[in-house]
Amino acid sequence: GAVVSQHPSRVICKSGTSVKIECRSLDFQATTMFWYRQFPKQSLMLMATSNEGSKATYEQGVEKDKFLINHASLTLSTLTVTSAHPEDSSFYICSARVLQGNEQFFGPGTRLTVL
Amino acid sequence: GQNIDQPTEMTATEGAIVQINCTYQTSGFNGLFWYQQHAGEAPTFLSYNVLDGLEEKGRFSSFLSRSKGYSYLLLKELQMKDSASYLCASLDSNYQLIWGAGTKLIIKP
Numbered sequence: 001g002a003v004v005s006q007h008p009s010r011v012i013c014k015s016g017t018s019v020k021i022e023c024r025s026l027d028f029q030a031t032t033m034f035w036y037r038q039f040p041k042q043s044l045m046l047m048a049t050s051n052e053g054s055k056a057t058y059e060q061g062v063e064k065d066k067f068l069i070n071h072a073s074l075t076l077s078t079l080t081v082t083s084a085h086p087e088d089s090s091f092y093i094c095s096a097r098v099l100q101g102n103e104q105f106f107g108p109g110t111r112l113t114v115l
Numbered sequence: 116g117q118n119i120d121q122p123t124e125m126t127a128t129e130g131a132i133v134q135i136n137c138t139y140q141t142s143g144f145n146g147l148f149w150y151q152q153h154a155g156e157a158p159t160f161l162s163y164n165v166l167d168g169l170e171e172k173g174r175f176s177s178f179l180s181r182s183k184g185y186s187y188l189l190l191k192e193l194q195m196k197d198s199a200s201y202l203c204a205s206l207d208s209n210y211q212l213i214w215g216a217g218t219k220l221i222i223k224p
Contacts, residue, residue: 006157034212043215043216044158044202046211046212046214049211102145102163102165102210103160104148105160106150106157106158106160107157108156108157109156109157111155
């Protein structure tokens, strides 16, 4: 099956610093990748849709200047949380959609803790 | 508006069968997904239905009725490792996944 990796799996940082999370599709090409955030005991919340070679589309209420998304190739998208604050602490999950299909395959997630 | 409804929590016994229901109302429809999510982990793909009917995949089956806006996930021969949250998601006309809040399934010995 399609494999998506995410790095790092866990990060702890100080308030005010920036954190970059990488999402890679390992054995397939993905024109579209998605970034989700999930708080404890809540459902997935779509943050943005990332299309290769173009600007990301952000969901309402998600600050694009705070959550920078770059989708430089068909196999890599990055999410940078700038000037992180404790309220940004969450589980960040990326997913990738295969070129010809509707299924989304998820990365293992990144648990971010901002002190 | 767009809405996905599924029960918050269900309990079943090891070895038994459980059916998790999902109703959806989305702008357009391009299929219905079921994902499994263990605590602290990312979701894993279980099934995708775009046509009416039942699709069987081992111990798991998924059913769709487009006219009723209804789907269910059927789990047979339950095992303790099936304890997880099961997420229903509808693919809308923009090919965006609209997620339900998930059903936490508790398996008891």
